[in-house]
Amino acid sequence: MPQSYQTQASDDSGKRQEPTIVIGIDFGTTYSGVAWTTSSRPGHINIITNWNAVKSHCSDKEKVPSAIYYDNKGEVFWGYSIPEKISSPKIEWFKLCLLEERDIPKNIRNAAQIQAAQKSLKESNRRVVDVISDYLRELWKHSIVNIRRAIGGQLVDISRFKVIVTLPAIWPAYAQLRMLEAIEKAGILETRAAGDTILEFLSEPEAAALATIKDMCTYSMVNMEVGDHFVVCDAGGGTVDVITYTVIKTDPIRVKESVKGDGKLCGATFLDEMFLTTLRRKLDKVSLDAWKILEEKGVLSRIIHNDWENGIKPQFRNTDQHWLLQMPSSGSSKKRTHDQFRFTDIKISAKDAQNIFKPTVGEIETLVIDQAKTVKRKYKKEPKFLVLVGGFGRQPFLYTRLQDQLNRKKSQEEKTELLQGSGAEPWTAVCRGAVIRGLELSEDTTESTGTTIPVGESVEKGFHRDLVIPATTIETTFIYSTENAPSNRCDETVKELCDVRWSSVPDFDSLPTWINPIGDVIRRVNYDVKMTSNGVTLDFEIIYNNQVMASKKIGIDYGRCGSTVNQALGASGSDEDSGED
Structure with a gap:
């Protein structure tokens, strides 16, 4: 997805800018979060020094589980508000x-979580x-309540909203369009x-x-030239994404993408799957009904929460450490005494932990190493830093494994330094004084060829x-080319993107004329084409005499170099084509 983010200087015109609230939504596989700030320039993401994380409902945490439950009456419960005792599984x-x-x-595809969700x-x-859409609607309502509480309802009511939603880099275009549909259905874009x-x-x-970059700006840039x-490795619950940037300016820091982003479904939740598989195998050796007993007594949830989520999972460092999981006896007594748990502990050894971590961590290693190799091949130098972010990114075993793999057989000067992000706040979209120059229009570019549209601009x-x-009737055909140097002729590299029909035809006699070389009088229709991208769709408008004569919204698969997407934005499942009066 072509993106461009820039800091914006204050307006010297003296005109008062309408207030805008910028809201970032990080909808994750396992946890979601929202952050917000105020901005005076709705067309840009301004210099933002302070993002505010929305606290989770029923919790003081900054992220909320991506879970939803519908009771028998159709009432929606989400996140931390889902009751412990429910009649059917939460989604x-x-x-x-x-x-x-x-x-x-x-x-x-065969993972228990995926199958359970389906x-x-x-x-x-x-x-x-x-x-x-139901989940996002509840998350959105909760977030707006928090924002109104923080700055007052009156300011919220007069402020425009700018919403930034994160999407996995590896998602195909049709999934992005489905996400757009869910956002619209959630009421996030409703008229205000x-x-x-x-x-x-x-x-x-x-x-x-x-x-x-925000963290880098906060601390020291001495080592950045x-x-x-x-390389940034964002390791979350479901997906792990990597991307590489290069520094083009240091004061303030400006960076641009240097290696295309990549990603896989190899997040921390796959560790959970491996842990449960290991635990079940060990329990089956004790008793074939041991797993059922754990579930009935509520011990399984305690093991997952205490021993795994807050014990082995964040602490494992590939040392000789082992863990003892306290088990209840298989007796019929409902009274839980210390003696019941005393002699039936299950041991998770260092070898067990290695077997749990290595497959998933190995996939992340491949992603990161491929990025580093691409940097070396294209730019003849090693990446200076690998930055680990996300919840899984703070895991110490992942850190040491990547450090070993990246710097194996390298001299001190060639080594890549690893940094680990801190905190569990949702990702925010900009940082103070930092600029990411993704694919935006260069200052010296005047022709259409090579122009890339910053997201949100036209x-x-x-x-x-x-x-x-x-x-x-008048129809306008849009064409595109995937070549780095597009042809000036409609050869085999040029393909049709879409057609749009004008809602009306200009009066023929009122059009300006010119005479061609063979003496024919020609009438000329002069019009403008406006194109806007939000990162998932392209919006086209044909403007004649300051009126919109036609518009079209289409999905673009940027990963396939401009090919259109069959899945639709409209209810009928086809591209939306509307002539406007």
Whole structure:
């Protein structure tokens, strides 16, 4: 997705800028979060020094579980508000159900979490887009309540909203479009008196990179020089994304993408799956009904929360340490005494822990090493830093493994330094004094060729059409090329993108004329084409005499170099084509 983010100087015109609240939504596979700030320039993400994390409902934490539950009456419970005792399973991991089965790696397709999510969706007779919209609606309502409480309802009511939603870099375009549909259904873009809500999409590794730059700006930039590269690895619950940036300026720091982002479904939750598999195997050796007993006594949830989530998982460092999981006896007594737990402990050895961690960590190693190798091949130098962010990114075993793999057989001067992000706050979209120059229009670029549109902004170009005789309809065809140096002719590298039909035809006799070389009088229609991208769709408008004559919104698969997406934005499942009066 082409992205551009910039700091903006204060307005010297003396005009008062309308207030804007910028809201970042990090919808994750396992946890979600929201952060917000105020800005005086709605068209840009301003110099923002302080993002405010929305506290979770029923909790003081900055992120909330991506889980939802519908009771028998259809009432929605979400996050931490889901009751402990429920009549049917809550729906989790539904974010990944946006993907078609063919796009989920085979080894992950059979994961218990994915299968449970698909089963829950089927049993509830709900589409995944509708479940996501229900979840986002509750998250959004809770966030707005928090923001109103913080700055006052009056300021919220007169402020425009700019919403930035993160998406996995590895998602195919159809999944991005489904996410857009869920956002619209959630009411996030509903009409407000303060003006239209601006929506932009941001890939998750880019969001992580921006948050990382914020930390770098906060501390020291002594070791960062122009031309240095740093890899950002955003390791979350479900997905792990990597991307590499290079520094193009240090004061203030300015960076641009130097290696295309990549990612896999190899987040921390796959460790959970391996742990439960290991535990069940050990319990089966004790008794075939041991697992059932643990579930009935509520001990399994205690083991997962205390021994695993807050014990082995964040602490494992590949040492000789072992862990004892306290088990209840298989007796019929309901009284839980110390003696019941005393002699039936299950041991998780260092070898067990290695077997749990190594497959998933190995996939992350491959992602990171591939990025580093690409930097070396393209730029003849090693990346200077690897920055680990995300919840899983703080795991010590992951840190040491990546450090060993990256710096094996390297001299001291070639070594890549590893940094670990801190905190569990949702990723925010910008940092003070930092600029990511992704693919934005260069200052010295004046031609259409090579122009890339910053997300949330528009590019407008003039065109004309000649008429010899009056026309009853006018259609405009948009074409594209995936070549680095597009052809000036419609050869095999040029392909059709879409057609749009004008809502009306200009009066033929009122059009300006010119005479061609053979003496024919030609009428000319001069018009402008405006194109806007939010990172997932392209919006086209054809403007004649300051009126919109036609518009079209289409999904673009940026990963496939401009090919259109078959899945639709409209209810009918086709591209939206509207002539406006």
